Amino acid sequence: MPELTTSAHDVPLPAGPIHLRWAAATDTGRRREVNQDAVLARYPLFVVADGMGGHIGGEIASASTVTRLGDLVDHGSVSPKGIEKALGRAVKDIASHPETTDEGTGTTVTGVYLDTAVRDPHWVTLNIGDSRVYLLRAGTLVQITTDHSVVQELVAAGRLSPEEAEQHPYGNVITRAVGPTDSVRPDYVRLDIVDGDRFVVCSDGLTKELTDFGIQHFLREHADPADAVSAMLEAALENGGRDNVTIIVVDVSAPGYGHDDDVDRDDADDDAPTNPVPVVGP
Template sequence: MSEVRTTAQSQSVTLPGGDEVVLTWAGATHRGRKRDVNQDALLTAFPLFVVADGMGGHIGGEIASASTVGRLQRMVGKGSITPEAIEKALVKAVRDIGEHPETTDEGTGTTVTGVYLDVTGDPATWVALNIGDSRVYLAREDVLVQVTTDHSLVQELVASGRLSPEEAENHPYGNVITRAVGPSESVEPDYVRLDVCDGDRFVICSDGLTKELTDYGILHFLREHAEPAPAVDAMLDAALENGGRDNITVVVLNVSLPGAGAGTAGDEGACGDADERVAGDDRNSAARPADDSSTAADRGE
């Protein structure tokens, strides 16, 4: 069991249409059982929630993820979060990474994955962003869907029909990613825009979690724990008990619209289910809802 015990934070925001949204979140990162250092980093600075999974050299990945999170944190401090601002921050992070002598390995870089609340339009929306194979999940109406698409060799094989999702889970090239934030990589994320819906829950995580828990395993712990902090702790404990083969980072974010019923911000109608909503965005994805084929290992039993 992890010695890390997380605490939740909460913030209430008035959206452009006048609705109030209450966000509650918690996050934790752990070295895992097999790695000497933790090359993951996370940022939970409203309105941006991000996980970065570094790679390369003994400390190169740690520098890459920390540099990326640091640049994004400075961007949040300036108060303007847009795709353009994110990409400028990532370009600066690439420069920072390249200035460290410890990051000269060709494979040095980091994933960056997360969501931010965009209140520049009416209605407000969530924007998910992704480079690499860390993931954003959305849980809505007891359905869990992967919002982001992995930038990985295995995902490309799945998308082309050469590999099934089940075969992909334990593929020997599962760690090979096709896009990262690094000295020789693209820094333009994929984006997915989502409605702000009452009761939604986001899970943002590195592949250290998804190596040890299936999608249904993640959904199980969300069902068991309504609040973010105990959900994070339970997932982290289960991932460690299942092997902890990599660094593990997880953020859980709850969304509540106290005055809007079970609808979207600025809309009294009910939100569609998560799978339909995500599939409605133009994105190249093999994401699927979690099914009920759980195992005791998924649940950490």
């Protein structure tokens, strides 16, 4: 595994500067022949895409999605509307490869970005599929995104417990994806900027091998993002590495924004509905 490095970026804001540090890695794992995951970790957008589809269809789907979202970063236009346009372009990219893609081809897309183009800057998470965004705040790890999966629907309906869901045979079946036959509108959640926050964005190749407690453990043990990513990736591979594994860790230093323990659940904008999420805090 190549040595990882931590990147950094300073964001000047009226309430005080924000210092961001992050690291990212993706690995094929120990049972797959190819890596159908793709990752984008460039300020202000941090995204994981987990492709699916026969032959190289999944690779095309995830790579197209990350490339189109990367174009937003290049043009400084990261917003819900911009994201949805980019995903629409990715769908066209996927459909332009009929020889290698079919109706089963698609990708998850999950991530977080810092929105500074509004009066009150904030984080926005986005999600289609079953990759995840976690937030470690005030010592508590919370899954911010809600999986779009058959198993999650059964849990929400009270037909499965979270413990039963971990071993369910339909654990890999997702109900939404970026692909030729699916909507490209993600779910969004807005989060306040809080000093000391740590985000984890990951594909299910990590969560298949590490529990939430395990993720929290490695975040607590490793202050540097690159060290935290390396430790989680190594643990996922040691625990079986049954799927491609992709991880991003983003650390937030924002002394001017205090230590509020609540998650703001307001919309990112009028076109960005939020999911209900647990309050973060003790």
